[in-house]
Amino acid sequence: MAIAAISTVVEWYDFTLYLYFVTVLARVFYGGGERSLALALAGFAIAYLMRPLGALVLGVYGDRHGRRRAMMVSMAVMTLAMALTACLPTRAVAGPLAGWLLLALRCVMAFAVGGEYTGVVAYLVEGAVPGRRGLVASLASAASEVGALVAAAVSAATVLWFSPAALETWGWRVPFAIGAGLAGMIWVGRSRMAESPEFLAHEAQGDLAAHPLGRAAGAERAGVLRGFGISALGSISYYVGISYVPAFLVATGAMGEGAALGLSTLAALMVIAVTPIAGALSDRYGRRPLLIGIAIAAAVMPTLLFPVMAHGGIMLALGGALVLAAIGGAWSAVAASATAEQFSSRVRLSGLALGATSATALFGGVSPWLAHVSIALTGGAWAPGAMIAAVAAAVVPILWMMPETAPRFVEPL
Structure with a gap:
């Protein structure tokens, strides 16, 4: 293990x-x-x-x-x-x-x-x-x-x-x-x-399963859709809310390159610290309530934090980056087990490929570039945060209707 x-x-x-x-x-x-x-x-x-x-x-x-x-x-x-x-x-x-x-x-x-x-x-x-x-x-x-x-x-x-x-x-x-x-x-x-x-x-x-991909896309397609939504928010919250932040702070003049890279190291340490805590809490209280709570935070806070990081000085930029890292890290921690538990073990890898990995490809690789473009189009430092908020708002209803999958509350698939 x-x-x-x-x-x-x-x-x-x-x-x-x-x-x-x-x-x-x-x-x-x-x-x-x-x-x-x-x-x-x-x-x-x-x-x-x-x-x-x-x-x-x-x-x-x-x-x-x-x-x-x-x-x-x-x-x-x-x-x-x-x-x-x-x-x-x-x-x-x-x-x-x-x-x-x-x-x-x-x-x-x-x-x-x-x-x-x-x-x-x-x-x-x-x-x-x-x-x-x-x-x-x-x-x-x-x-x-x-x-x-x-x-x-x-x-x-x-x-x-x-x-x-x-x-x-x-x-x-x-x-x-x-x-x-x-x-x-x-x-x-x-x-x-x-x-x-x-x-x-x-x-x-x-x-x-003789045809695991077909079964995942057919009989277990609801899990594919839920996994897609969960991973979509995980990808954009990481790639925009964590990976893009140093470039954002440099581009807006909030801090120099050296300080921004140092901040990215602190953000990574925050993710490492938060991850096992969130994972353990999901075992105790369930995946669904934690995901809903984190998604609500992602729908509200990033749009507020990006302007604060751009114009509030180094300490507020540091605080905002750490909060975004905590949101992204906590989400990834709970999502790891939640997405896997959407599928029976006979098709688990195929289901994850259809849902989670496809969402990562769509919402991960190009999202920092889109965040940069969104600032140029709107002229507002809030735009990258609004991208995260929009995806989070779309995911909350999916989570609300999602059955609990933690073994403490339900028998595993």
Whole structure:
């Protein structure tokens, strides 16, 4: 269970690492300049769209052949993708082909990552003591933030250690090689894990779903829709309410880049602190009341906090960022178990792929850009918060009609 819980470190290590090194990669693979940066960021967005496909393929595989096997495949592909990235020829050696090779590996990485989080959450939910599912599943969310912090530390150390010339020549390869090594170690750990007890029970009874994707989209489509709504708010509250905040504060002149990055570290620590608390509370009081309460907070507070952060000074900016991080972290913690519990164990990975991962693709990758555009169109610092509020308001009725799924209150599916 511990190996599964920390596995999402690799996913967010890679995600954060690419964004921290995007300016270096733009020079190394696309030649430098504003157009090159745009190409590097566009490649990130294009690859992001591969996540739903990876979730579907690995989800069906995991429902048919086991959670452990699906997680082994995803981590093996992630290890290979990061190792090959560290070995790529640069534009100076291979010309434009270098940029295309980088994009291809980003797509492979995104494909593997698509099935990673859902597989981990399903494994944790099915292997945990029923009364501790919320807490155990929330650890996957906390581990994601740990991965982001590790990437930030490795990125900073690499930039400080190498001269600018050495960084562009070969130093940029080091963080990706470290990521490949980390992923390889987790793959070895996963090879020693036992299979999910719920999957083994279905396998022994011979009643595994022959067409899990079809059953999830048909007989269990209500769970898909609820999972989509839950993950939609989780994605936009994270990508706009946490990831976008440093860029927002710099763009509005609230603080400099150094202070904004420091604030993002504090926000990550807030998420790590809040996550297990929210997960444990959902075990005690239920998923539904906590999700409704957090959704109401998300519908009200972000629209108020963004203008305060922009114009209220550094301390209010810090306070606002920490409140937004607490909302996003608490939501992700409860959502981890709540989305998995929407489905029977026979189709759990396929259902999560259809609902949760597709929502992440739609409401995650492009939402920071949309937040930036919304400010330009409206002229108001409140606009990013209104985006979160709109999704939260749409999700509250879904939560209100959602049955409770915590084992303390109802028998698991």
